[in-house]
Each structure stands twice: as structure tokens, then as C-alpha cells.
Amino acid sequence: MGNQLDAPNEGDLGRKILDSDFPFIKAGGFDTVRLPVRFSGHAGTTAPYQIDATFMARVQQVVSLATGAGLNVIIDMHHYDEINTSPTANTDRFVAMWRQIAQTFAGAPDTVWFELLNEPNINLTNSNLLTIYRPALAAIRETNLTRPVIIGGGNTSQVSSLATLQMPDDPYVVPTFHYYDPFNFTHQGATYITPTPPLGATFGSAADYAQLDANLQLVKNYIARTGRVPFVGEYGAIQYIATSDRAKYYGTVSNAFASIGIQSCAWSYTNTFNLRTDSGWITEITSVIATTIGK
The missing domain is CATH 3.20.20.80 (Glycosidases)
Incomplete structure (x- = not known):
């Protein structure tokens, strides 16, 4: 669902998501939607890094519409550009956002998966990704013990990143890569x-x-x-x-x-x-x- 909830504001980069989209997608033979979301554009920049309640409710609504149509959903943290340039300075915020997301969707069907971060790049590489992934995963596991969590490698998660991608010690973590x-x-x-x-x-x-x-x-x-x-x-x-x-x-x-x-x-x-x-x-x-x- 690109350029929709990952836009600065829904509708900035094209039309908004419609309620009818998900039955349409299901009827088209698709089983899963990946939902890129710009949580960082709607969260505080100081502790406790609260995600705007109205925006979070919209994400919940969209996820419910998709699961109600019989689709699997991947909730993906998209366009968190600040963490790519300054990983250490943004780790606490990253973890806090994921703690809130995890709490919000703790009761969601097991067909809802989380994706920690879209296309890490710049100063986030395979050598330091676990320094942000591990604490975020721990925050998720406080409320979602077995929900699958997707991670991608550095260099925008190109297929070559798999060669050195380190995985957290968690059987429910799934690796991904992008292909262009x-x-x-x-x-x-x-x-x-x-x-x-x-x-x-x-x-x-x-x-x-x-x-x-x-x-x-x-x-x-x-x-x-x-x-x-x-x-x-x-x-x-x-x-x-x-x-x-x-x-x-x-x-x-x-x-x-x-x-x-x-x-x-x-x-x-x-x-x-x-x-x-x-x-x-x-x-x-x-x-x-x-x-x-x-x-």
C-alpha cells in the first residue's frame, strides 16, 4: 500500500486508502498486504515519544479492514529517515514507538506481522543493525511473544545484504530483502x-x-x-x-x-x-x- 500511510500525511502522495480496497485486493487473488506506515512523522520527538492517537487509530482501522477482508497484514515502519543518519540518537524513540505499536496490536490476529524498519541505509549497516533491532524486538516481546517480526539488512535491504545479515536469537524473526x-x-x-x-x-x-x-x-x-x-x-x-x-x-x-x-x-x-x-x-x-x- 505504498505512498499512502507512509506519506507525510495520508493523501499527500496520491489517494487515500479506501474501505473498498481490501475486498478488491482479496478478490484479485492476493493473500497479503504490506502496509508501510510513517509512524515517525506522527510521534513526539522527546520522551515518551507518544504516537498521535488519531493516527494510530487510523492504522488500526486500516489493519482491521484488511484482516476483515481475509488478508494477512505486514505493519512496516517506513521512512524513519532520522534513524538512518543518526542511529544512536534515535534508538530510544525507535524502541518506544515499537512498544506502543506492539501494545496496540497485541490482540490482533496472528495473521498480522510486524516489520521493524524499511530499507536501513546510510549509517545503519549490517554491522550495527542489531543495536537497534534487539531492544525494539524486546519491547515487542513484552506483549507479543510469538508474533512474527520481519527484519531487513542494510544497503536498503538489497539481496546482497543477506550475506552478512545477523539475526536476533528469536525463532519468530523472518528475514527479508528487496529486489529492483x-x-x-x-x-x-x-x-x-x-x-x-x-x-x-x-x-x-x-x-x-x-x-x-x-x-x-x-x-x-x-x-x-x-x-x-x-x-x-x-x-x-x-x-x-x-x-x-x-x-x-x-x-x-x-x-x-x-x-x-x-x-x-x-x-x-x-x-x-x-x-x-x-x-x-x-x-x-x-x-x-x-x-x-x-x-
Whole structure:
């Protein structure tokens, strides 16, 4: 549900979430929604770092709508930019927010999962991530003993981050990575990238497939080494690309990871990597998305 609850304010970066979205998503054959939320934009900057009650109630409402439609939900802390640049200075706030989130959703169905932090980067690396993950996880376990908690590695959780990602000593922690290779194809024309990748890149060369094969091997190596099965928390291609080429990418990537037992969350619903328009699903894309269970 990108660019919605992770916007500075819901509606700033596109339309707001509608009550009808979740039955629509379920009817479209999807089982899970990942809900990026900018909790840090609605929380105090001094102790006790209280999250705004109205905003938290909106998150609760959205989660209830999704679970009521029969969907699994991943509540993801998104766009906490300050912790990437100053991890130590923001650790207490990070932990306090997660304690509040965990308390709020302690009674939620077990189909609701938490994701500690979207795409750690800059000064948050695999070498120091556990210094913020461990205390946040401990705060969650005060009220949610067995709820699955997702963690991603540094360098924006690229697949290469799995090689050195350290896991907390907790059997209910699930690793994730994001996949946007080749970046000059998936993000062409994205003006929020500096420099902006130029338009016109294509996907499907021998080099592209070799890169995908190499990345599949990285994931297989990770599973063999750790015994943990990660999932693709994001993958996709921007809307400026021809629909047929986008469909080729979504289909190729989701099928490739499904072939080694890896599930994936497609980015995104209605934003600039959209899977639907006002008219409905972009079926040329959604019809080729694969999962490990053959849907």
C-alpha cells in the first residue's frame, strides 16, 4: 500500500486508502498486504515519544479492514529517515514507538506481522543493525511473544545484504530483502533518484537473466547456511515503462523466486509502480505474478 500511510500525511502522495480496497485486493487473488506506515512523522520527538492517537487509530482501522477482508497484514515502519543518519540518537524513540505499536496490536490476529524498519541505509549497516533491532524486538516481546517480526539488512535491504545479515536469537524473526535489479530499468525516469535513470532501458537481456540467476544463488546460499527462508518484501518496475515490459519483469522476477520457494510482495498498489488504475487491475501484470502455492 505504498505512498499512502507512509506519506507525510495520508493523501499527500496520491489517494487515500479506501474501505473498498481490501475486498478488491482479496478478490484479485492476493493473500497479503504490506502496509508501510510513517509512524515517525506522527510521534513526539522527546520522551515518551507518544504516537498521535488519531493516527494510530487510523492504522488500526486500516489493519482491521484488511484482516476483515481475509488478508494477512505486514505493519512496516517506513521512512524513519532520522534513524538512518543518526542511529544512536534515535534508538530510544525507535524502541518506544515499537512498544506502543506492539501494545496496540497485541490482540490482533496472528495473521498480522510486524516489520521493524524499511530499507536501513546510510549509517545503519549490517554491522550495527542489531543495536537497534534487539531492544525494539524486546519491547515487542513484552506483549507479543510469538508474533512474527520481519527484519531487513542494510544497503536498503538489497539481496546482497543477506550475506552478512545477523539475526536476533528469536525463532519468530523472518528475514527479508528487496529486489529492483537492474535498477536502471526498474527506476527509469524516477525523479526522486539522483541522478535520475534515463528512460528507454529494457529488460530481458542475457546479462539481466545472468544477474537474476546469480541473485537466486545468493538466496539459496543464505537458506542453506542459516536454515531461514526470506521473502521479497518489495519488487517492481515503474509506471513509465510500457505495460508489456513491466509485465515481463513482474512475471519473471516473481516466478524466479517462487521456483526456489520464495514468496514476494509486489510494489505497489496505486502509486507510481501501480498494479491498478481507477478502472481496475492492470491484468496484463497481475495475471503473471507467481507465488509458491500456484495462485
